[in-house]
Amino acid sequence: MSSLFVSMTGASELVKKQAAHTNNLANVSTTAFKFDMPETHSMPVYQEDTLPTRVYTGTKRMGADFSSGTFISTGNELDVAIVGDGFLAVQGSDGQEAYTRRGDLKVSSQGFLINGSEHLVLGNGGPIAVPPADMISIGQDGVVSFVPQGASSGTYIVLDKIKLVKAPLEGLQKNTEGLFQLVAGSAGVEEDPALHLETGVVEGSNVNPITELLGLINTARQYELNVQMMKKHEENDEASARIMQMK
Amino acid sequence: MHPALWISKTGLDAQQMNVQVTSNNLANVETVAFKKGRAIFDDLLYQKVRQAGAENGNNAELPSGLMLGTGVRVAGTEKNFQQGNPNRTDNPNHIAINGRGFFQVLRSDGTTAYTRDGEFSISSTGALTTNEGLLLQPSITIPPSSTNLSIGHDGTVSINLAGSVAPTQVGSIQLVDFINYSGLEPIGDNLYIETAASGAAQSVKPAQNGAGELLQGYLESSNVNVVEELINLIQGQRAYEINARSVETADKMLQFITQML
Numbered sequence: 001m002s003s004l005f006v007s008m009t010g011a012s013e014l015v016k017k018q019a020a021h022t023n024n025l026a027n028v029s030t031t032a033f034k035f036d037m038p039e040t041h042s043m044p045v046y047q048e049d050t051l052p053t054r055v056y057t058g059t060k061r062m063g064a065d066f067s068s069g070t071f072i073s074t075g076n077e078l079d080v081a082i083v084g085d086g087f088l089a090v091q092g093s094d095g096q097e098a099y100t101r102r103g104d105l106k107v108s109s110q111g112f113l114i115n116g117s118e119h120l121v122l123g124n125g126g127p128i129a130v131p132p133a134d135m136i137s138i139g140q141d142g143v144v145s146f147v148p149q150g151a152s153s154g155t156y157i158v159l160d161k162i163k164l165v166k167a168p169l170e171g172l173q174k175n176t177e178g179l180f181q182l183v184a185g186s187a188g189v190e191e192d193p194a195l196h197l198e199t200g201v202v203e204g205s206n207v208n209p210i211t212e213l214l215g216l217i218n219t220a221r222q223y224e225l226n227v228q229m230m231k232k233h234e235e236n237d238e239a240s241a242r243i244m245q246m247k
Numbered sequence: 248m249h250p251a252l253w254i255s256k257t258g259l260d261a262q263q264m265n266v267q268v269t270s271n272n273l274a275n276v277e278t279v280a281f282k283k284g285r286a287i288f289d290d291l292l293y294q295k296v297r298q299a300g301a302e303n304g305n306n307a308e309l310p311s312g313l314m315l316g317t318g319v320r321v322a323g324t325e326k327n328f329q330q331g332n333p334n335r336t337d338n339p340n341h342i343a344i345n346g347r348g349f350f351q352v353l354r355s356d357g358t359t360a361y362t363r364d365g366e367f368s369i370s371s372t373g374a375l376t377t378n379e380g381l382l383l384q385p386s387i388t389i390p391p392s393s394t395n396l397s398i399g400h401d402g403t404v405s406i407n408l409a410g411s412v413a414p415t416q417v418g419s420i421q422l423v424d425f426i427n428y429s430g431l432e433p434i435g436d437n438l439y440i441e442t443a444a445s446g447a448a449q450s451v452k453p454a455q456n457g458a459g460e461l462l463q464g465y466l467e468s469s470n471v472n473v474v475e476e477l478i479n480l481i482q483g484q485r486a487y488e489i490n491a492r493s494v495e496t497a498d499k500m501l502q503f504i505t506q507m508l
Contacts (some may be wrong), residue, residue, distance in 0.1 A: 011504075015249060016296065016315060018500070022251035022493045023290075023316030026258030028486045029265060030288040030319055059296075059313050075329045075487070096506065105286065106325075107427045109443040117289050119415075132426055132446070134347075134457045147457065149426075149449060174314050178290040205288075209489050220496045227507045234508070 002054050009056040011226040014219055016059045021215045024207045031116055032069060032081075032102035033205040035212070036062040038175070053130040064180070066169050069102075069204035078105045080138055081203040082164065086195035089163035090119040090179065091127060098179035099167055100190070104202045107136065113144065113162075116202075119179065123160030130159065138162070140196045164197070165189040193232055251497040252313070257318030261288060263344040264321045265483040272471045273480070280343075280363035280437060281469035282326045283476075289322035315484050328428040331470040339396045340375070342368045343467040346459020348451060351384040352377055352438065359384060361423060361448065364437035366466055379436050381383030387418040401459040420460050423448040427455035 019036035039060040046052045071081050080103035082088065083128040086101035104116035113121045113128040120127040123144065130136060134147035135156075142162035147155060171186025182189070268286045275281040296313040333343040342365035344350070349361035360381070367375045367383060373391060375383040389396060393406040395414065402420035407413075425431060430444025441448055454460035 006454065015251070015500070016313070018497065019254055019315050022254040022258070022490075022497070023318060025486075025489050025493050026254050026261070027288065027290050027316070028258075028489065029262070029286075029482070030290050033288075033290055036316060061313055062315075074327065076325075076327055104325075106429055109430065109446075116287050118322070130426075132449075134424070136426075165336040174293055175294045176295060176314070178293055178316070180316040208484070213489065216493060216496050220500055223500050224503050227504050231507050 004230060006054060006056060007226045007229040007233065011223055013057045013059045014223040014226065018219045020062060021212050021219060024212045025209065028205055028207045028209055030205050031104050032100065032203040033207065034064040034066055035207045036064055038062050047108055065206060067133065067206050069206040071198060071201040072204050073201050075200055077200060078136065078138065079103060079202045080105060080197040080199050081201045082195060083198055084195045086164050086166050088191060089122040089165055090115060091122055092119065092175060094177050096181065097122060098175060098181045100179050101163065101203055122163045124163060125160055129161045137234060138197065138199055142197055164191065164195045166192040249497045249501055251493055254318040255490045255493035257291065257320060259487060261319045261321050262483050262487040262490060266480060267416050268324055269476050269479045269483060272476050276471045276473060278404055279366050280331060280467040281471065282328050283471045284324045286324050287322045288319055291317040291320055325429050326433065330471045331468040333465040334468050335464060336466050337464050339464060340369065341365055341388050341464055341466050342367065342398055343462045344459040344463035345462050347424050348458045352381040353384050353424055354381060360438040360440050362437050363467055385421060387420065389417060398461055398463040400454050402461055418454065420461060422451050422453050424451045424458055
């Protein structure tokens with residue numbers, strides 16, 4: 001009974017879609033989280049000389065919504081948020097360059113500038129190592145400067161400039177760490193001098209709880225429809241079995 | 248089972264901790280030199296459900312992969328070391344640090360802890376101690392029957408000995424500074440200890456090299472902003488409810504399928 005399997009793929013893909021909505025809702029407070037947009041598509045599997053009835057459901061690669069989250073003032077001078085459509089370049093755990101808008105920066109115990117998800121922030125010369133300093137400051141243009149330890153105050157030395165880039169949004173995909181990476185074949189990133197940082201603020205999550213709750217309800221209802229269909233297939237099966245018995 | 252159940256569980260856990268951190272901030276709204284905490288949220292690893300370009304049989308090729316998120320976690324709580332207001336108390340034993348720096352105190356186990364709480368008292372032996380009786384380091388001893396305890400902006404402690412007109416210097420208060428305040432570990436009693444993340448304590452003189460000056464007769468108030476915390480509390484509660492709703496929906500889906508089929 002192929003139709004039973006068609007309904008089954010519908011229901012099982014909707015469970016994945018539901019997981020995506022739930023994940024968005026779970027990350028309603030995650031700094032600079034970009035919500036995923038689960039989409040389903042049809043996967044027709046036709047054989048020659050048969051009726052085109054088998055159209056399975058597949059869940060597409062989820063695109064993320066790149067709209068900016070609300071800026072939340074923290075007063076922490078190392079917290080930065082990007083004004084404009086840009087990204088901070090960070091180093092993922094795999095050593096590859098990846099992009100994020102998460103800018104709750106701090107200095108790691110090894111003396112590198114990292115963000116809240118503990119990824120190394122990249123400057124023009126790779127990861128930014130901060131020497132022992134009395135003060136660290138990040139300018140609006142992303143320039144990191146510091147006052148060396150024990151120096152008379154006021155003499156800031158420029159360390160590096162945080163790599164602020166504009167990336168082709170359609171070419172970005174979340175990796176397993178939730179960082180954005182360029183998919184193969186997409187245009188490269190370019191540094192944009194128009195991008196600037198707001199300091200003392202972090203970007204909140206861009207999840208809209210109302211939309212996600214609606215998505216949750218909608219998905220649950222669609223799932224019930226598919227389960228109802230499976231029930232109908234079962235009833236049809238029983239009916240055909242009874243016909244056999246009458247014979 | 249339904250993955251959404253576990254994802255919403257991580258959301259509930261994280262929001263519960265968020266409310267816990269906020270409640271702790273609100274409980275310490277009157278604690279001297281308390282520094283507010285903030286829960287840091289981090290999305291969990293994404294699960295690669297399908298690789299893009301995989302063959303799907305019958306010449307159907309998956310046009311794109313699928314990455315499913317698995318929830319959220321609280322990556323840590325970060326203290327915000329913003330300066331609290333110096334409040335005048337007129338008690339000569341009270342000292343506020345206006346700017347960067349920490350007092351050093353000797354813990355009972357012989358290690359050093361750091362605090363910005365300058366609510367000092369004088370022990371029976373004349374030493375400056377914290378409320379818990381921990382000695383200020385380097386220790387300052389006030390001779391008996393002396394008057395006019397005076398602490399300068401630079402930490403110089405002087406007194407007038409009985410019968411003497413000129414002040415006598417009995418020591419000076421030293422501060423320490425850290426490269427990364429957020430790395431300090433709070434241990435309660437308004438004390439912090441250093442960790443690998445905070446970096447080693449660097450000895451500094453008050454009002455020099457970027458260190459704060461000392462204000463005698465003042466106490467640094469808690470830097471908790473009540474309005475901000477109440478908003479956090481509301482947000483945390485609503486986010487908790489939304490995640491509970493996800494649990495309910497996932498549960499209903501499971502219930503529906505068990506009843507229907």
